[in-house]
Amino acid sequence: MACSVLHVADKLALVRGITPKGLGVSGSDLHRKYQIPRLSLASNSRNLRVKTLIPKCSVSASRPVSQPRFIQHKKEAFWFYRFLSIVYDHIINPGHWTEDMREEALEPADLNSRDLVVVDVGGGTGFTTLGIVKNVDAKNVTILDQSPHQLAKAKEKEPLKECRIIEGDAEDLPFPTDYADRYVSAGSIEYWPDPQRGIKEAYRVLKKGGKACLIGPVYPTFWLSRFFADVWMLFPKEEEYIEWFQKAGFTDVKLKRIGPKWYRGVRRHGLIMGCSVTGVKPASGDSPLQLGPKAEDVSKPVNPLIFLYRFILGALAGAYYVLVPIYMWIKDQIVPKGQPI
Numbered sequence: 001m002a003c004s005v006l007h008v009a010d011k012l013a014l015v016r017g018i019t020p021k022g023l024g025v026s027g028s029d030l031h032r033k034y035q036i037p038r039l040s041l042a043s044n045s046r047n048l049r050v051k052t053l054i055p056k057c058s059v060s061a062s063r064p065v066s067q068p069r070f071i072q073h074k075k076e077a078f079w080f081y082r083f084l085s086i087v088y089d090h091i092i093n094p095g096h097w098t099e100d101m102r103e104e105a106l107e108p109a110d111l112n113s114r115d116l117v118v119v120d121v122g123g124g125t126g127f128t129t130l131g132i133v134k135n136v137d138a139k140n141v142t143i144l145d146q147s148p149h150q151l152a153k154a155k156e157k158e159p160l161k162e163c164r165i166i167e168g169d170a171e172d173l174p175f176p177t178d179y180a181d182r183y184v185s186a187g188s189i190e191y192w193p194d195p196q197r198g199i200k201e202a203y204r205v206l207k208k209g210g211k212a213c214l215i216g217p218v219y220p221t222f223w224l225s226r227f228f229a230d231v232w233m234l235f236p237k238e239e240e241y242i243e244w245f246q247k248a249g250f251t252d253v254k255l256k257r258i259g260p261k262w263y264r265g266v267r268r269h270g271l272i273m274g275c276s277v278t279g280v281k282p283a284s285g286d287s288p289l290q291l292g293p294k295a296e297d298v299s300k301p302v303n304p305l306i307f308l309y310r311f312i313l314g315a316l317a318g319a320y321y322v323l324v325p326i327y328m329w330i331k332d333q334i335v336p337k338g339q340p341i
C-alpha cells in the first residue's frame with residue numbers, strides 16, 4: 001500500500017498556495033518545508049515512474065469547512081448509518097478500508113502496551129477496534145459512537161466482548177479530562193459538523209504525553225470526484241488536519257498517507273481513508289483553544305422535507321464513492337504493473 005509520512009515542525013507556518021500538482025502545498029514546498037523524501041510516497045511501488053509518485057490530493061478551491069455538506073450533520077449521519085450499518089462491514093468497508101490499511105494507519109498510534117487506556121471515537125461496527133485489541137487489552141478499550149445500529153454490530157464481535165461500548169458524540173466526549181493514553185478515530189471526522197471541536201475534545205481527554213491518531217478522508221482534485229465529495233461529506237485537505245491538530249495544542253504532529261493498494265498511490269479521486277494524523281498532548285488539562293457554541297444543535301427540530309432532500313442528495317453523492325474503488329480496482333487489473341493508472 002502507498003504510504004508516506006509528513007512530519008510537521010510545531011511552529012511551521014502552513015502554506016496555502018494552489019498548485020498544478022494539486023497538493024494545496026506545492027510539491028516542492030511540501031518536500032522542502034515538511035522534509036519528506038519525494039520517493040517515499042509509494043514505498044512498495046518501486047516500478048512506478050517518478051511522475052506518479054508525486055502526491056495528488058487537495059487543492060485550495062474547496063468548499064469551506066464552515067459550509068457543511070449534506071451528510072456532515074449529526075442527524076443526517078445518524079440516519080445514514082441506520083441503513084449503512086446493515087452492509088457496512090461486508091460491502092462498504094472492503095473498498096476503502098482494508099485490514100492492511102488499518103495496520104498501516106494504526107502504526108503511528110504507538111499501541112505499545114496492553115495496559116494502555118484507549119478510546120475509539122466513532123468506532124462504529126468495531127472494524128478499527130479489532131486492530132486496536134490486537135495490541136491492547138479489550139477491557140481497556142472504549143468504543144464510542146452516536147449510532148446504536150453501528151454499535152450493535154460491534155457488540156456481536158467476539159474479540160470486542162470485553163470492550164466498553166457506549167453511545168456518545170465525538171464533539172462532546174463523556175470522558176474526564178486527562179483520561180486516556182490513546183485517542184483513535186477512524187473514518188468519522190467527515191460527519192462532524194465542527195471537526196476542530198472534535199479534535200479539541202481528543203486533546204482534552206488524553207493524558208499528558210498521550211497520543212491522538214485520527215484517520216480520515218483526503219480531498220480529491222479530479223473535478224467530478226470533487227463535486228460528489230462536496231455534496232456528500234467533509235473531505236479535509238491534509239493541511240487542514242495539521243492546522244486543526246496544532247490549534248488544539250498538539251505537538252509532534254505527523255500525517256501519514258494511506259490508501260488501498262490497488263489505487264497504486266493515486267489520490268486524485270480523494271480517499272475515504274486517506275491519511276492517519278497523529279499528535280502528542282504536551283501538558284495536562286484542557287486544550288488552550290477556545291471555541292464558541294456548537295455548530296449543530298441536535299435538539300432543535302428540523303423541517304422533515306429539508307432533511308429528506310439533504311439526506312437523499314447526500315446519500316446519492318455517497319454512492320459515487322462506492323463506484324470509485326471498483327473503477328480503480330478494474331484499472332489496476334487492466335493497466336500493466338509499473339505503468340501509471
Ligand SMILES: C[S@@+](CC[C@H](N)C(=O)[O-])C[C@H]1O[C@@H](n2cnc3c(N)ncnc32)[C@H](O)[C@@H]1O
Pocket residue numbers: 074077078081093097121122123124125126127128129144145146147150168169170171185186187188191192
Ligand atoms: C465510516 S464509520 C467508521 C467506523 C469505524 N471507526 C471503522 O473504522 O470502521 C463512521 C462512524 O462515525 C460515526 N459518527 C458520525 N458522527 C459522529 C459523532 N458526531 N459522534 C460519534 N460518532 C459519530 C458514525 O455513526 C459511524 O459509525
